[in-house]
Amino acid sequence: MATRKASGNAAKPGANVSKDDLLSYYRDMLLIRRFEEKAGQLYGMGLIGGFCHLYIGQEAVVVGLEAAAKEGDKRVTSYRDHGHMLACGMDAKGVMAELTGREGGYSKGKGGSMHMFSKEKHFYGGHGIVGAQVPIGAGLAFADKYKGNDNVTFAYFGDGAANQGQVYETYNMAQLWDLPVVFVIENNQYAMGTSVQRSTKSPSLWQRGAAYGIAGEEVDGMDVLAVKEAGEKAVAHCRAGNGPYILEVKTYRYRGHSMSDPAKYRSRDEVQKMREERDAIEHVRQLLLTGEHASEDDLKALDKEIKGIVNESAEFAKESPEPALEELWTDIYAEAAPQNA
């Protein structure tokens, strides 16, 4: 999925995008949503424990940016990571089985919802400490620049994380050393129960980069095409050796912060309004239907196919055994040099 061909800039949304591209964005976003709904359900059944941060509502962000990526590009994010993993092509079964803490999970059940990795897909976690993935992302970019390739790293973080000091330490060094990293602020307007307005008086998060000389822009995160377009611009900037780029992607999380969120910090109406008026999946669905790229029946069939993938992942995640007890004592130290490169 990281190797989709780019399509030209659209004057009118959707006007210039190919049917195949639109369909694949729709499919990828829908897979994330259905997967997350299923994860929520399994959590309710006690099959998933601890924290479980769902990505529902934010699908267009990662799907749009993955459309701008090429093979070799890297990504790193926070604990709200299931969507990122599916979008970069990681297997739904392995992700779901990690959520249930089973042997078939990406980390053999030892990482959990917040800590998954895939060397193969260049997915570097899954980090539980708010803001910590930001310098790690810059470090991945540092390694690519050191090796002299043209890969770019996407470092995703939230509006809450954007207030952490280490982010600004990283901005400074990333610009100082021209590191090829796209800082993606997924501004879903809340950090747990704290709205952006209650955590900062600066009107825009991306503009803070200006203090370090980093270019950036705000993007409508409910419009996958706008995200992709901005992503292509950011990636081109990085690949050309111009250093980092900041995208502040305005998005919205429909569900609670994690699974036990009493949701007293925002009104039901606010959520409902977003869902009804700005839903990113519905947006593409309309583009597909009005552009006569797909019929209602086509989309129903697609929906069914995706439900199948998700159900299969859930079955796998239930049936995969718990890790062997000996696994407690493995993977603490590496014996031979890990092949990170």
Add this chain to the structure above:
Amino acid sequence: MATEILMPALSPTMEEGTLAKWLKKEGESVSSGDIIAEIETDKATMEFEAVDEGVIGKILIPEGTAGVKVNDCIAILLEEGESMDDVDSSAKSEAPAAPQDDAPASVPAAAKSEDDTPAPQANLDPDWPEGTPMKQQTVREALRDAMAEEMRGDENVYLMGEEVAQYQGAYKISQGLLDEFGDKRVVDTPITEHGFAGIAVGAAFGGLRPIVEFMTFNFAMQAIDHIINSAAKTLYMSGGQMGAPMVFRGPNGAAARVGAQHSQDYSAWYAQIPGLKVAIPYSAADAKGLLKSAIRDPNPVIFLENEILYGKTFDVPDMDDFTVPFGKAKIWREGTDVTIVSFGIGMTYALEAAEKLAEEGISAEVIDLRTLRPLDYDTVLASVMKTNRCVTVEEGFPVASIGNHLSAVIMERAFDYLDAPVINCTGKDVPMPYAANLEKLALTTTAEVVDAVKKVTYR
């Protein structure tokens, strides 16, 4: 097919709750995302959203019911066109597979039991072949040579930190490295420990082998989240897929008269963390051999140096590729009456004390641990079984010190061999004072080590 709506777990700890209110009635249709009920847990009242769409066929648990167990069926959701008559047999088939909880509660005892381990034996292999020519070097020069040799040998090794390049190192450990390797591989950073430690962890994930220099380990407290959460734990959390092969190094512990915030010994802090390795050399030969091993190690290594030792001169073997393995203590002095165990700068007190004690006819065996993780328990235990007495020496704080840990291990594995309780000589339980006289008192002293030995030997 009809679906059972189950009482959800709404928090990591919830086992049951009160079904406070139904917001949908039987016969009403729901679509995914609709709130169908309100559920009270001991912490909060939460809204319960529908996942699937359909029609509420039957409500099985009336509102107001308390003590409803997680996963109990609370209602039946019908698909379009279905009726309750179709249900009874089909609904049950979707019942969840309960998580397997028949697994034994504790970890396999065998993996950690010491019961049938053979009697501990010291590893007495020499560190270098007999007859190797020696040269005199300071610890500072030995550390620089170690880095330079490893950087020559592996393209991916680079050094990063404050003042490491143009300034040649705040303590001149990186003297000459910029000239030889250029600014791609010897990287000056801004004063942002948290940030550059994180960047180095990312670079290690990305295939490089960073050496991070902290100007002193006091400032690594800014970065300790990345050292422990990002570097030490990733191999485990990724199920073995990726880790952080890297070295965090710099001076640790008290220097001289630099006050409370610049004088802390972090040995015991890092020694506690699975996933880290911890080396703390005393001599120049060990500084060189251990640092070379640290740079090659596929794991994150904490390398604790000492400013006062930097200028001390020792014999260093003059050979092509000299390394010292981790987990092998060094017996500096053999003895029969007492075992003195120390590491790093603590060795200066230990060796001085042994000298003084010899004059009084007490024969002390002095062991330098050299690495705290892995720790060479066997060499310590074999010695204690011979001398039957033990004194530990370190500059760190007394609570939860390395000496405390060794005492516990010796008690567990050599209790019957002990003729006296183990004594831990440590720094005092106070922040480091600035005044010269108080500073001396705050650290451990040779006199304290001598007294402790006399106590355990009942002299």
